[in-house]
Amino acid sequence: xxxxNIFTLSSAGKYFAAKCKDRYFIxxxxxxxxxxxxxxxxxxxxxxxxxxxxVLRGTLHMRINGISVDIKADEAIHITPCVNVEILESxxxxxxxxxxxxxxxxxxxxxGIGTDIKIxxxxxxxxxxxxxxxxxxxxxxxxxxxxxxRPEYPLKEASIRALTCALKMKFWMSKHDWTEVKHFDENSRxxxxxxxxxxxxxxxxxHERSVQFYADKLRITPKYLSxxxxxxxxxxxxxxxxxxxxxxxxxxxxxxxxxxxxxxxxYHFPSQSFFGRYFxxxxxxxxxxxxxxxxxx
Amino acid sequence: xxxxxxxxxxxxxxxxxxxxxSILLFDNFxxxxxxxxxxxxxxxxxxxTTVFTLLQGHVTFKVNGDTLNLRAGQCLTTxxxxxxxxxxxxxxxxxxxxxxxxxxxxxxxEDLRVNYDITRISGRYDVVTFPEADLKYQFNLFLExxxxxxxxxxxxxxxYIRCFLNVLLANxxxxxxxxxxxxxxxxxxxxDVYKRFLIDLNEHADKERSVNYYANLQDISAKYxxxxxxxxxxxxxxxxIDEYVAxxxxxxxxxxxxxxQELCDALNFTSSSSFIRYFKRxxxxxxKEYAHSLKK
Numbered sequence: 256x257x258x259x260n261i262f263t264l265s266s267a268g269k270y271f272a273a274k275c276k277d278r279y280f281i282x283x284x285x286x287x288x289x290x291x292x293x294x295x296x297x298x299x300x301x302x303x304x305x306x307x308x309x310v311l312r313g314t315l316h317m318r319i320n321g322i323s324v325d326i327k328a329d330e331a332i333h334i335t336p337c338v339n340v341e342i343l344e345s346x347x348x349x350x351x352x353x354x355x356x357x358x359x360x361x362x363x364x365x366x367g368i369g370t371d372i373k374i375x376x377x378x379x380x381x382x383x384x385x386x387x388x389x390x391x392x393x394x395x396x397x398x399x400x401x402x403x404x405r406p407e408y409p410l411k412e413a414s415i416r417a418l419t420c421a422l423k424m425k426f427w428m429s430k431h432d433w434t435e436v437k438h439f440d441e442n443s444r445x446x447x448x449x450x451x452x453x454x455x456x457x458x459x460x461x462h463e464r465s466v467q468f469y470a471d472k473l474r475i476t477p478k479y480l481s482x483x484x485x486x487x488x489x490x491x492x493x494x495x496x497x498x499x500x501x502x503x504x505x506x507x508x509x510x511x512x513x514x515x516x517x518x519x520x521x522y523h524f525p526s527q528s529f530f531g532r533y534f535x536x537x538x539x540x541x542x543x544x545x546x547x548x549x550x551x552x
Numbered sequence: 553x554x555x556x557x558x559x560x561x562x563x564x565x566x567x568x569x570x571x572x573x574s575i576l577l578f579d580n581f582x583x584x585x586x587x588x589x590x591x592x593x594x595x596x597x598x599x600x601t602t603v604f605t606l607l608q609g610h611v612t613f614k615v616n617g618d619t620l621n622l623r624a625g626q627c628l629t630t631x632x633x634x635x636x637x638x639x640x641x642x643x644x645x646x647x648x649x650x651x652x653x654x655x656x657x658x659x660x661x662e663d664l665r666v667n668y669d670i671t672r673i674s675g676r677y678d679v680v681t682f683p684e685a686d687l688k689y690q691f692n693l694f695l696e697x698x699x700x701x702x703x704x705x706x707x708x709x710x711x712y713i714r715c716f717l718n719v720l721l722a723n724x725x726x727x728x729x730x731x732x733x734x735x736x737x738x739x740x741x742x743x744d745v746y747k748r749f750l751i752d753l754n755e756h757a758d759k760e761r762s763v764n765y766y767a768n769l770q771d772i773s774a775k776y777x778x779x780x781x782x783x784x785x786x787x788x789x790x791x792x793i794d795e796y797v798a799x800x801x802x803x804x805x806x807x808x809x810x811x812x813q814e815l816c817d818a819l820n821f822t823s824s825s826s827f828i829r830y831f832k833r834x835x836x837x838x839x840k841e842y843a844h845s846l847k848k
Contacts, residue, residue, distance in 0.1 A: 365663065365711075366712075366715075367707075368708070398696055405689070408722075410723075413663070413664045413665065414718065417718035418719060420715050421712060424711065424712045424715065425712070428704070428709075
């Protein structure tokens with residue numbers, strides 16, 4: 256589940272990429288003269304990062320949770336964790352930032368941007384921007400890019416975090432300059448159920464992790480719940496619950512200074528070893544390894 | 553004169569861009585007379601943090617009594633409570649200046665996750681020489697910050713601009729080094745006494761000059777107050793008071809051109825001769841001589 260970095264840095268194709276301690280990545284192909292090609296990348300399941308791409312020219316073709324999405328010039332896509340992403344062959348000029356989940360939460364908290372956006376998962380947002388906003392975002396991106404290229408100094412990560420925050424804030428502060436492109440009917444019965452399912456998860460995930468509980472809360476059968484989750488994410492409801500819980504745990508670990516014992520208590524696991532086994536079953540690594548990975552220099 | 557003198561808030565010095573009482577940017581890139589601009593910063597104790605970078609020319613300041621001759625490529629950072637005096641500047645001076653108010657400064661350090669103790673490092677200043685590449689970077693950052701301040705609106709503007717401040721301060725790494733001039737336990741009651749004294753002093757220095765007065769405000773003895781001051785700043789309470797009063801007097805002379813009689817009234821002295829004697833004792837020159845020295 257963890258292995259889901261959308262743009263592997265070693266792929267072919269001319270582009271610029273940089274990272275800071277595996278928590279912050281940026282990529283773009285802005286230096287190309289003519290609109291370059293982007294090769295097809297197989298579908299992966301994004302779990303660790305929130306990512307935002309802005310297309311300047313051309314069109315980026317993607318398939319997200321099975322839905323075909325075309326991002327044209329002056330449009331942006333925001334993909335939350337726990338989403339299936341496939342990139343189809345495209346011709347476009349773009350820039351993008353990937354930020355690890357818990358960092359994104361921290362940024363949203365500190366900046367005063369609305370708090371509900373930070374807990375979004377299993378979904379994506381497609382925006383149309385007006386030309387001025389695209390240029391402003393590009394300007395902020397270039398400032399961020401310049402910072403990545405500077406030689407190491409003690410607080411470099413803090414600068415990168417600040418400029419990533421500035422880029423996100425620039426977008427969220429300019430509400431009048433973008434509109435959302437809807438890809439699914441929000442008012443459909445299924446979509447409403449899925450939305451409420453996520454809401455219940457956000458409230459009860461620390462106590463309840465069984466499919467029966469959530470099906471009862473929604474007053475539907477477990478089978479129908481799985482039907483709904485399958486049609487949106489391609490996964491059964493128990494998998495969605497597990498993934499949501501892990502996503503939630505990632506944030507909590509960060510806020511609690513990576514204290515595994517405390518987090519296992521917060522989530523009412525019978526014991527720390529239960530917690531460790533649950534975490535390892537879903538992510539493939541123990542909580543300790545995960546924390547080490549996050550903290551590595 | 554009960555309010556803290558906000559010299560950067562007065563209308564003689566116009567910022568290039570800024571958010572009132574948080575962060576102000578000054579520069580002279582558009583060619584208005586730099587000497588006039590710098591000269592309008594009166595000699596005073598700065599309670600904001602300032603970051604002054606010289607891009608071209610020469611400038612001489614006196615900070616905390618030390619004479620600093622800055623040349624192009626050097627950056628002076630003064631932390632809160634530095635006593636600042638402008639001496640002279642060359643004709644071709646080009647500079648950029650950030651003035652960061654305490655609340656914003658503290659918030660920025662919180663963002664950077666650096667432990668900041670305002671008293672442990674207050675009164676410090678640092679001069680850094682930037683290599684060519686860094687100077688260019690700082691210049692660009694200044695222009696970008698200025699641009700963002702001028703074009704951003706809305707309730708999140710302050711938080712947004714702070715992002716850029718984070719980058720500025722993160723690059724000014726000397727500030728974040730843990731070299732305190734005084735070692736002190738900051739979680740103790742003594743530290744609270746010290747902080748409270750500075751706040752009281754700021755509020756009452758134009759009327760009260762006795763250590764006993766300030767000690768009484770906190771129900772402690774004058775001896776203890778002085779002891780605490782020495783612990784955290786190597787200066788006793790009466791030195792702090794003298795310095796504060798002298799700084800206020802200097803500010804009144806340079807900005808408001810007050811006469812000795814007016815100064816005596818403003819600062820609650822019994823007679824103008826007692827004021828003159830006091831001023832001379834603390835600063836080494838008479839008020840008249842000081843006023844004269846400003847005109848040069």
